Amino acid sequence: MTTVGVVLFPGSNCEMDVIEAVRGLGAGAEILWHGDRSVGDVDAVILPGGFAHGDYLRPGAIARFSPIMAAVEKFARDGGPVVGICNGFQVLTEAGLLPGALQKNRGLKFLCTTVEVRVETTDSVLTTVADEGQVLRIPINHFEGNYTCSPGVLAELRASDRVVLRYVDNPNGSVDDIAGICNETRNVVGLMPHPERASNPLLGSDDGLVLLRSLLVAASSMA
Amino acid sequence: MRFAVAVEVHLREGVADPQGATIERSLPYLGFEGVSGVRVGKLIRFTIDGDDEASVRREVEELCHRFLANPVIEDTTVRIEELVR
Numbered sequence: 622m623t624t625v626g627v628v629l630f631p632g633s634n635c636e637m638d639v640i641e642a643v644r645g646l647g648a649g650a651e652i653l654w655h656g657d658r659s660v661g662d663v664d665a666v667i668l669p670g671g672f673a674h675g676d677y678l679r680p681g682a683i684a685r686f687s688p689i690m691a692a693v694e695k696f697a698r699d700g701g702p703v704v705g706i707c708n709g710f711q712v713l714t715e716a717g718l719l720p721g722a723l724q725k726n727r728g729l730k731f732l733c734t735t736v737e738v739r740v741e742t743t744d745s746v747l748t749t750v751a752d753e754g755q756v757l758r759i760p761i762n763h764f765e766g767n768y769t770c771s772p773g774v775l776a777e778l779r780a781s782d783r784v785v786l787r788y789v790d791n792p793n794g795s796v797d798d799i800a801g802i803c804n805e806t807r808n809v810v811g812l813m814p815h816p817e818r819a820s821n822p823l824l825g826s827d828d829g830l831v832l833l834r835s836l837l838v839a840a841s842s843m844a
Numbered sequence: 845m846r847f848a849v850a851v852e853v854h855l856r857e858g859v860a861d862p863q864g865a866t867i868e869r870s871l872p873y874l875g876f877e878g879v880s881g882v883r884v885g886k887l888i889r890f891t892i893d894g895d896d897e898a899s900v901r902r903e904v905e906e907l908c909h910r911f912l913a914n915p916v917i918e919d920t921t922v923r924i925e926e927l928v929r
Binding site: 729 | 866912
C-alpha cells in the first residue's frame with residue numbers, strides 16, 4: 622500500500638487532518654517523529670501545518686534543524702515526493718529545499734478563510750491529476766503567508782513553470798499572487814492553502830482531494 | 845576571553861515592512877509629526893567565549909547567516925564588546 626509519512630514537530634497541529642484525508646483516499650498514512658533520523662519506507666512525505674517550535678525566531682527556522690529534516694532532504698534529493706503545507710512550506714523554504722521566504726501578510730492580519738486558487742501547472746507531484754487552469758476552493762490559515770523572493774528567482778520560477786498555484790484574489794500580498802511553488806525537479810512542492818481541510822463536502826469543499834490524489838499517484842510510482 | 849554580542853536583525857532594504865508602516869501611520873494620531881522610515885527589527889543578545897574579537901566575529905557572522913537571520917529577506921548588524929572580568 623502506498624504510504625505517506627506526516628512529520629510531527631512540536632507545535633504541528635494539522636497532522637491528524639492530513640492523515641485522515643490521505644486515509645480517506647485509501648492510502649496509508651503514518652506519523653514521522655521530528656527527532657527520528659529516518660523517514661522509514663514511506664512513499665511520500667508531508668510537512669503539515671501548525672507552529673513548529675512555536676514559530677520562534679521565524680516560522681520554520683528551528684524545525685529545519687530537526688533530525689528528521691536531513692532524512693527528508695535526502696528523500697527529496699532521491700526524487701521522493703515532499704509536500705509542505707502552510708507551516709510545512711515555511712520549513713521547506715528555511716531548509717533551502719524551496720527558494721524564497723514567507724513574510725508577514727500584507728495588512729498584518731492572521732487570515733483564516735477559504736480562498737480560490739488556480740492550478741497553474743500540472744507538472745508537479747501535487748497537480749498531476751488536476752487540470753491546468755482549474756480553480757479550487759481551499760482554506761488558508763496563516764499569518765506569514767506572503768511569499769517573496771528575489772526578482773531573479775521569480776523570473777526563474779516563471780520561466781521554468783514552477784508556480785504551481787496562484788491566488789485568484791491575492792489575500793496576503795504574495796509576489797505574483799503565488800500560493801504554491803515547486804523545486805527544479807518538481808517533486809518538492811510548498812503551498813499555503815490546506816488541501817486536507819477541503820477533503821470532504823461536509824467541510825465546505827472537497828477541492829483539495831485532487832491535490833492529494835496527485836500526490837498519491839506520484840507516491841505510488843515510488844512504491 | 846568573553847564577549848558580549850548584540851545582533852540586530854532587520855528586513856533588507858526594499859523588503860516591505862507592514863509593521864513599520866503601521867507604526868509610522870499611527871504616529872501623527874499621537875501628535876508625533878515628521879517621523880519617517882520606521883522599520884521594525886529584532887535584537888538578539890548573548891555572550892560568547894573566544895580567543896579574540898576577529899575570530900568571534902567570524903563565528904557570529906556564520907551563526908547569523910545560518911540561523912538568526914533569513915538572508916532572503918533579512919540583514920544583520922553585529923556589535924561585539926569584550927567583557928572585562
